[in-house]
Amino acid sequence: MTQDHYNLDKGIIAEYIKNTINEDPTTPGAVLLTMIKDHFHYSPSLSKIFKAKKKAINLVFGNWEESYNELPRYLNALRVTNPGTRFEWKVNPTNHPGQVIFQRVFWAFGPSIEAFHHCRPVLQIDGTFLCGKYTGKLLVATGVDGNNSLVPVAFAVVEEENTDSWGWFLSLIRMHVTQRVGICLISDRHAGIIAAASDPRNGWTKPYGYHRFCVRHIASNFHKTHKNMKAKNLLIHTASQTQKRKFDKYFKKFVQLDSEYAA
Incomplete structure (x- = not known):
């Protein structure tokens, strides 16, 4: 069972493993290889397995380009299935009619917006790297309820963490999530956050907001x-x-x- 077969290509393997990938996209290559050995009685290389896994992910979830094209439909579906949901996105024009380039997107689920009305006047914000074909940053705003449990409030995918992207995110939270006065805004010392929170146009200067740094x-x-x-x-x-x-x-x-x- 150590021999590969040239007819056992990544397309055949992808079709066989796609249900497994649908259940768990993080299934290790070694596990997939064992599945292929047991079913086909051939042993393809790990390189072929990883290529087949990538193809299976595309079959199940679509490719990167298709995913971005589906974004407007997905956001509209969120609004229909989660009443009160708010979203906005920014795109850049191209020279091709009907085509635009994605820049950033903001969304807040309706139930989360309603929940924040009953939370403490505290909002924690942070950003993290996105991994994949197209890089970017995920920005998150989180509230705290009366039991000290975290309540996800708003999200954004942006091209980079800087003053402009953080200002855009914070201003949309003010526009779509809460107009409450006196909220304590907690973050790390990222220069973009400090500058954005200090800009009165974004709605987080005193007395509307009080920017403080994360104690940890x-x-x-x-x-x-x-x-x-x-x-x-x-x-x-x-x-x-x-x-x-x-x-x-x-x-x-x-x-x-x-x-x-x-x-």
Whole structure:
């Protein structure tokens, strides 16, 4: 069973494994290879298996270009099946009539918008890399309910994390998700977020919003400098308090732990 067969091409393999890929697109190549060996009694190379897996993914989920073309239909379907859903996208024109180039998209599910009305006045924002044929960044805004559980509020796929993309995202949250005054906006120290949150046009300057930095990032930077795990944990615990009297109590302990860290 160590021999491959030239007629056992990636198309045949893709057709055989597509149901498996539909159930779990992350199925390892070694598992797929075992399936092929057991069924066809031939042993294709792992390279052929990975090419077949890629083809199977295209068969099940469509290719990258088709996925972007389906975006308007998908967003409209979201709005129909999730009443209250809001979305916007930006495209760039081309020289070909009827063709545009995708730039970025924003969406917020209707139930999430409604849920945020009942959440604490706190919104956490962050971004992460997207992996695939076309790179980009996923921006996410998350709320916190009364049980300290996370509530996903809004999303965006953008070309890059910068002042313009973060400003676009934050302004659309103000437009479509919430007009509540006094929301605490929490983020890391990304320069684009700082600039966007400081721009009054985006709706997050005082008194509409109060931009603060994530305590875990602050605590990690603190620990890198001072190498004191006990102080780091106490800093996080102090900043996590939701009542002033409790915050004052733990902050006093933090100061007492080592006065030089309180500056």
